[in-house]
Every structure is written in structure tokens, then in C-alpha cells.
Amino acid sequence: MDIVSIEGLDKGYGAHRVHRGLDLAIRRGECFTLLGPSGCGKTVLLRLIAGFEQPDAGRIDIGGAPVSDPAGNVNVPPDSRGIGMVFQDYAVWPHMTVFDNVAYPLKIARVGASELRARVLETVALVGMEGLERRLPSELSGGQQQRVALARALVARPSLMLLDEPLTNLDANLREEMRFEIKELQRKLDITVLYVTHDQEIALAISDRMAIMDGEGKIRQTGTPWEIFEQPVDPFVFSFMGIANFVPVRSEGGEYLVGEGNQPVPWEKPVVTAARYAAGFRPSDLEIARSGDGLQAVVVRANFLGAMMDYLIEVDGARMRTSVETHEAIAKDLMFREGDRCVARFRSLLWFDAETLKEAAQ
Numbered sequence: 001m002d003i004v005s006i007e008g009l010d011k012g013y014g015a016h017r018v019h020r021g022l023d024l025a026i027r028r029g030e031c032f033t034l035l036g037p038s039g040c041g042k043t044v045l046l047r048l049i050a051g052f053e054q055p056d057a058g059r060i061d062i063g064g065a066p067v068s069d070p071a072g073n074v075n076v077p078p079d080s081r082g083i084g085m086v087f088q089d090y091a092v093w094p095h096m097t098v099f100d101n102v103a104y105p106l107k108i109a110r111v112g113a114s115e116l117r118a119r120v121l122e123t124v125a126l127v128g129m130e131g132l133e134r135r136l137p138s139e140l141s142g143g144q145q146q147r148v149a150l151a152r153a154l155v156a157r158p159s160l161m162l163l164d165e166p167l168t169n170l171d172a173n174l175r176e177e178m179r180f181e182i183k184e185l186q187r188k189l190d191i192t193v194l195y196v197t198h199d200q201e202i203a204l205a206i207s208d209r210m211a212i213m214d215g216e217g218k219i220r221q222t223g224t225p226w227e228i229f230e231q232p233v234d235p236f237v238f239s240f241m242g243i244a245n246f247v248p249v250r251s252e253g254g255e256y257l258v259g260e261g262n263q264p265v266p267w268e269k270p271v272v273t274a275a276r277y278a279a280g281f282r283p284s285d286l287e288i289a290r291s292g293d294g295l296q297a298v299v300v301r302a303n304f305l306g307a308m309m310d311y312l313i314e315v316d317g318a319r320m321r322t323s324v325e326t327h328e329a330i331a332k333d334l335m336f337r338e339g340d341r342c343v344a345r346f347r348s349l350l351w352f353d354a355e356t357l358k359e360a361a362q
């Protein structure tokens with residue numbers, strides 16, 4: 001069953017339309033990530049769901065009942081929507097202790113003193129902050145402040161949590177650790193999480209399902225992380241999920257030839273017809289060797305990146321990036337230098353119509 005259902009949502013500011021006819025459904029109990037570039041309307045969407053903003057048109061249902069529906073004059077206030085929200089900038093109150101920050105939603109809801117105390121302590125412990133209840137935010141690290149924000153959003157036991165890039169301001173190690181914690185909390189408390197971010201790694205790590213939004217606020221694809229990564233519907237989705245090579249291919253006399261040359265693409269032929277094609281693949285989808293079958297190529301750039309060797313190779317004027325694990329490169333004589341010849345083979349390849357590349361995220 002869907003806990004959130006959005007239909008035909010329109011929202012703009014003056015002449016600037018942020019959302020046009022947006023549809024989105026989130027299932028109860030899932031961790032759903034909305035992934036999109038900065039400025040595409042993610043925060044606006046969360047504020048609409050939370051009730052801080054009103055749509056111009058369309059309808060939002062939560063738990064099967066309408067909460068925003070301008071046509072039907074429905075506008076349920078934020079604190080009656082059963083939602084917890086965490087923002088990118090923590091937004092904990094600097095003059096209040098950890099305890100008081102977390103207790104705030106319960107005070108507003110007029111929960112009695114002993115129950116309030118029990119629930120605050122339980123929730124503070126849940127986010128791994130027990131013993132720090134009397135600290136002020138200024139006496140906490142960024143990660144700890146974000147845990148306080150999480151606890152405050154969880155204390156009223158919402159059935160839906162909205163998380164707006166909550167880890168963006170944390171350093172890389174902490175970000176990694178916290179994303180697993182958020183996932184664990186979601187499972188343990190059996191709540192629904194809607195997480196918005198522009199970071200594809202976080203989205204892949206925590207999502208049951210995810211949606212990719214383009215710069216115009218249009219949802220291009222919804223699916224499991226595997227579907228989005230392995231079966232992208234267009235070049236935008238493909239390139240948003242990491243480094244993508246798009247190599248120009250021409251069709252001539254039944255052959256599909258790379259770049260300016262006469263070497264056919266060593267892969268199944270496209271099933272769709274286009275005037276010009278782009279072969280899409282990730283660096284890890286392209287395998288290189290000293291000799292054997294494959295496209296004849298030249299290494300034009302070789303970079304040591306620690307765990308990986310990163311190569312830029314050229315096949316008849318078409319450039320493509322590939323990567324080899326450094327250990328494997330040493331073991332298999334794949335430590336190439338600029339100017340070296342090599343052969344290139346594909347492990348995976350997707351055909352796109354070159355026309356659709358123009359709108360890809362680059």
C-alpha cells in the first residue's frame with residue numbers, strides 16, 4: 001500500500017515552474033530516495049509533502065487521506081501530518097540542550113512529563129547519544145548534532161520520515177557510517193523514509209527503490225537501485241549514476257563502426273534504429289588488454305588513483321575512460337603508459353540514440 005501518493009502536482013514561484021504534473025507513489029515501509037541535480041526541486045517537494053508549502057494544483061495523500069488538495073480546499077497543517085523531517089543544516093536549536101531539543105515536539109503535543117522523559121531518553125539512546133542529554137549543540141560534533149536532529153524527528157514516532165540531504169555537511173567517513181545507521185533505524189522502527197539527495201552513492205546504498213529527477217523536476221525513472229544502475233531508460237539516468245562513456249557510432253552497410261574508423265563495435269547490434277548511435281558504458285564495463293580480440297586502441301592518458309588505474313584510451317578518434325584495479329593491473333601486465341597500444345573489449349554496453357544525448361547530464 002502507498003503511504004504517500006502524489007498526483008498532478010504543480011508548484012511554481014512567479015514565472016518559474018518548479019514542478020509540473022508530478023506523480024509519485026511511496027510504499028509503506030520502504031526507504032525511497034529521490035535523486036536529482038541541485039536546484040531540481042527536491043526540497044520544494046519535501047516542503048509540499050510536509051505541508052510547509054501549498055501546491056498550485058494537484059493532490060497529495062498521506063496514509064490514504066488527502067492532506068493537500070487546492071481544488072478540494074484541503075490543507076492539513078504540518079503538525080497533523082504525522083511526519084518527521086530532518087534538514088541538511090541540522091536546524092537544532094543552539095540555546096537548548098540535547099534533551100530539550102528532542103523533547104520539543106512532545107512538549108508541543110502536550111505529552112505528560114514522565115512519558116516525555118521516558119520517550120526522550122529512549123530516542124536519544126536509539127541514535128547512540130545516551131549520556132549527552134545535557135550538552136548544548138555547540139558542545140557536539142557535526143555528526144552528533146545531526147543525530148540530535150534525527151532523534152527530534154523520530155521522537156513523536158512518525159510513520160513517515162523526510163530526510164533532506166541530511167549527510168551533506170558531514171565528512172566522508174561519517175557520511176558513510178551514518179547512511180548505514182539511517183537504514184538500520186528505518187528497519188528497526190519499521191517506518192517509511194523519503195530521502196532526497198544529489199549523491200548517487202548514498203542513494204544506491206540505502207534505497208529499496210529510487211527515482212531520478214532531471215534538472216526540470218521531471219522524474220525520468222523509478223525503480224530498484226539495480227534497475228536504475230543496470231537498465232537506465234535514457235542517457236540522463238545513465239550518466240547521473242556515475243561516470244559514463246558515450247562513444248559515437250555510425251551505421252554503414254549493416255556494420256556499426258566506432259568513431260571515424262572502420263572497426264565494428266564488438267557487441268550485439270542495436271535493436272532500435274537511429275540516424276546516429278551512442279554506445280554507453282561505464283569505465284568498469286570496458287576491459288583492456290595488451291593483445292587479443294577487441295578494438296585496436298591507444299592509451300592517451302594513464303592515472304594512478306591508488307586502488308585503481310584510470311586510463312583514457314582512443315579508438316579511431318573516439319575517446320573513452322576505463323579503469324583497472326591496481327593489483328590486477330600489476331598481476332596481469334596492465335600497467336599501461338601514455339602512447340602504449342592496447343585492445344579494448346566490452347563487458348556491458350547500452351545503445352542510445354545519439355539525439356537523446358543532448359539532454360544528458362554532463
Ligand SMILES: Nc1ncnc2c1ncn2[C@@H]1O[C@H](COP(=O)(O)OP(=O)(O)O)[C@@H](O)[C@H]1O
Nearest residue numbers: 013016018036037038039040041042043044045
Ligand atoms: N521560496 C522560494 N521562492 C522562489 N523560488 C524558490 C523558492 N524555493 C525554491 N525556489 C526555487 O525552486 C527551485 C528548486 O529549489 P529546491 O527545491 O531548493 O532545489 P533542490 O533540488 O536543490 O533542493 C530552485 O530554482 C529555487 O531557486
Ligand SMILES: [Mg+2]
Nearest residue numbers: 042043044164
Ligand atoms: Mg535542497
